Amino acid sequence: MSARTITRIAALGLAAAGVAAASMPASAAAKSLVPRSPIVLGTIQYDSPGRDDRSQRSLNAEWVTVTNTGPSAVNLKGWTLTDRSRHTYTFRSLRLAARQSVRVHTGIGRDSGRDVYQDRRDYVWNNTSDTATLRDNHGHVIAARSWGRH
Template identity: 55%
Template structure:
């Protein structure tokens, strides 16, 4: 092999390696984007109003003042169809045909109402969330744990949200919602 053809071969090899490096670098962000897409969307329980303000009279107004909020912390909409929100006693609300927009919050009320973009209703005639202690658990459509929020005696918060309660304190003077179900 002559010196000229050897130099030409090395230049071609260098050019090929450089082109491969450029292509590899361009493909890297696509791989990172693919792994971001593969990660589950982040939806969390952001607030709970388990002790509805006012008298516990099982009125629809009182029932709808008991709620759980979910927040989508990502920029992309999340399809919640088939997801569930459940209390410790097994009262379960299943989301049907609802998409939570990116960076948005939806409030799930206990009572009866007309679903909107920001408010969903369980259509129940009895309270769900126990005033003294309970846990709200969110699961996806494959029954995988997403988040939870606990309150009351010996409860430990495992999720990413905050809980709110009525004016009567952490345990409430009104007692245990379980007595009123």
């Protein structure tokens, strides 16, 4: 094969790839740009056990688990956890070690490596239905979990 023929074949291949990318839906194209994260949402305790009396004990019994399934630590600084009503918790500097989890409690408390608190005085997660969405510090959706009817 001549160099000219190889150049033409390569150009056709690049053009075909460009057409394929342009014909993808925007959501598919955007998803392909976001690298897969080892950070996932684990168990969600959206219905605090007992009466919903807005006590700190009850508020802190409502929580979301964020887990690092990967082999190395991830800094969650600037990441957000949001419900469908747009209540947003922004992680301060939190280095989540490999294969470790942190619980994000609704109420007030002292942050540690295993538990962080949104410092709210009212419930966030709806008992009947809601969606927890975790975004990285660039606003990319990393994980989402829903329950109930939507």
